[in-house]
Amino acid sequence: MKDLFTTGFFHFSVSKYFCLICLNFPATKYSCQFFAAVFMLVPMKALSFLVALLLFSANEVLKAADAVPAAKIRVLLITGGHGFEKQQFFQLFRTNTELSVIEKEHPNADAMFKSDRAGEYDVIALYDMRQDSSEQAKADFIARLKEGKGLVVLHHALCSFQKWPEYIKIIGGQYHLDKTVVSGVEKPASSYKHGMHWKIQVADTNHPVTRGIKDFEIDDETYKDFEVLSDSHPLLTTDEPTSTKTIAWTRSYEGARVVYIQLGHDHTAYDNPNYQQLLRQAIRWAAKRD
Numbered sequence: 185m186k187d188l189f190t191t192g193f194f195h196f197s198v199s200k201y202f203c204l205i206c207l208n209f210p211a212t213k214y215s216c217q218f219f220a221a222v223f224m225l226v227p228m229k230a231l232s233f234l235v236a237l238l239l240f241s242a243n244e245v246l247k248a249a250d251a252v253p254a255a256k257i258r259v260l261l262i263t264g265g266h267g268f269e270k271q272q273f274f275q276l277f278r279t280n281t282e283l284s285v286i287e288k289e290h291p292n293a294d295a296m297f298k299s300d301r302a303g304e305y306d307v308i309a310l311y312d313m314r315q316d317s318s319e320q321a322k323a324d325f326i327a328r329l330k331e332g333k334g335l336v337v338l339h340h341a342l343c344s345f346q347k348w349p350e351y352i353k354i355i356g357g358q359y360h361l362d363k364t365v366v367s368g369v370e371k372p373a374s375s376y377k378h379g380m381h382w383k384i385q386v387a388d389t390n391h392p393v394t395r396g397i398k399d400f401e402i403d404d405e406t407y408k409d410f411e412v413l414s415d416s417h418p419l420l421t422t423d424e425p426t427s428t429k430t431i432a433w434t435r436s437y438e439g440a441r442v443v444y445i446q447l448g449h450d451h452t453a454y455d456n457p458n459y460q461q462l463l464r465q466a467i468r469w470a471a472k473r474d
């Protein structure tokens with residue numbers, strides 16, 4: 185017995201005179217090639233079929249993934265400390281099918297900033313107004329922003345935390361309830377005017393928050409003489425004399441995307457399609473979906 189497995193096209197033999205595959209006698213590599221080719225063809229075809237099947241399956245999986253709707257943006261919506269038209273305001277969020285919303289009113293909101301509740305939301309939306317909270321709650325709030333949660337600050341939330349210097353750094357502006365000294369300069373108290381009909385210009389038409397929105401008019405309350413930090417990026421401006429010029433902006437705070445929109449006192453603003461689009465796009469951008 186010379187060799188059990190010889191080279192040359194699956195030529196099996198127990199001796200040089202007899203091939204185990206082709207059963208030819210005498211066994212030569214030439215006599216075995218036909219059968220070897222047949223034996224090769226079968227596994228090759230099977231392999232091609234398997235590869236095709238795998239590619240098809242992968243494509244189907246990708247198509248299925250495309251068909252699955254994107255996960256909802258989870259919004260922690262905080263109110264309290266200032267009156268508003270609740271039903272109409274909450275409808276803005278409840279009718280947005282992109283969102284799932286947790287509504288919390290003070291004093292129940294701070295518990296949501298604790299680390300064990302942090303996994304329940306992607307974006308914090310502030311439509312509250314308050315002047316103080318515990319040091320722990322402030323630290324928890326900042327910790328959530330450092331984790332990258334988005335922050336959308338609406339209308340009267342500009343008036344919160346007059347005596348917490350970090351708040352203006354977070355949101356990029358402040359409504360002064362009283363006259364205030366800023367960098368050694370005395371600033372007058374801010375003021376407001378209800379029921380105004382005014383014109384708004386889009387300062388950045390390319391930003392995801394304002395994309396697709398043209399200059400528009402709105403019936404809404406104006407704020408005047410409020411602070412806007414110079415490192416905020418303006419989105420909306422106005423020439424309305426009863427308003428500060430820049431009324432919406434974006435900024436970054438410790439990696440968190442922050443948007444402020446001054447608009448939104450009551451249903452005359454809530455019902456404005458431009459306001460609705462702004463709010464929708466602000467939440468998407470803060471959630472890093474754009």
Ligand SMILES: [Zn+2]
Pocket residue numbers: 339340405448449
């Ligand atoms: Zn208001």
